[in-house]
Amino acid sequence: MNSFKIGSQAIDLLNELVEEAAAAxxxxxxxxxxxRITQDLHRTVDYVHAIPELRLTIDLSHYVLAGEMVDESEQAEPFFDILLNRTSALHARVSNGQQIQVDIGHDAAHPMTTRFMRWWEKGIRSWLQEAQPGDVLPFVAELGPPSYAIxxxxxxxxxxNRWEQALVLKSLMEEAWHRALRNN
Incomplete structure (x- = not known):
């Protein structure tokens, strides 16, 4: 769904999709x-409030980029918390507020890495609270080719090197997973 379906139309459509999936x-x-329909942080929070069963594949890099969040933005945290409470899958890449994905380096030294790690850990902790035996939390190191890539x-x-970056993201996610387990 594109970004022009908003408000009650978007909520009705998402609700129908949730109901169809549940029925199937x-x-x-x-x-x-x-x-897309979830392009806007504020609208997506509204959708989550309107549809209690709505679960998300979280890719916060889009919100960081769309909001040009280059500095620590305390205002975004409560919105991210709401969405992270609905986490059912995570897409991993690090945005710097100006580019959708940045080279985080072999040692994950990019300044935005810490923020993304904190968010991923929150999402994992939330997922763990609802997980049932046998549940899987999909994690995708989503690194696109040019023109997504730098x-x-x-x-x-x-x-x-996208492969090297994917391995760094895998390592970061494993660290976030272990921290979430300790802090849950």
């Missing part, structure tokens, strides 16, 4: 994403 006995998670020129030469 399949899990249904709505992905948070720019340019490039050096108009020919799409990437400045980072």
């Amino acid at each position: 006995g399949i899990p249904y998670f709505v992905e948070t994403h720019r340019g 490039t050096m020129d108009n020919y799409g030469s990437e400045i980072s």
Whole structure:
């Protein structure tokens, strides 16, 4: 669904999709994403409030980018907390508020990494509180190709290695998982 379906139309559609998935006995998670029905942080929070059964595939990098959150934004935290309480899957990449994905380096030294780690841990803790035996929390290191990837020129030469970045994200998620288990 594109970003132009808003308000009661969006809520009705999402509610119908949740009900159809429940009737079919399949899990249904709505992905948070720019340019889609969940592009706006405020609207997505409204959807979550309106539909108690709505579960999310969280990709907070879209909200960080759309909100140009380059500095610590305390105002966004309560909104993120609401969405993280509905986590059923996590997409991992780190945004810096100006680019959808940044090279976080081999040692995950990018300044935004700490914020994303904190958010992922919150999402995991929330998921763990509702998880049943056998449940799985999908985690996807979502690193897109050019033009999502950071490039050096108009020919799409990437400045980072997506495989290496995916391994760094995997390691970070494992750390967030272990911290969530200790703090749950």
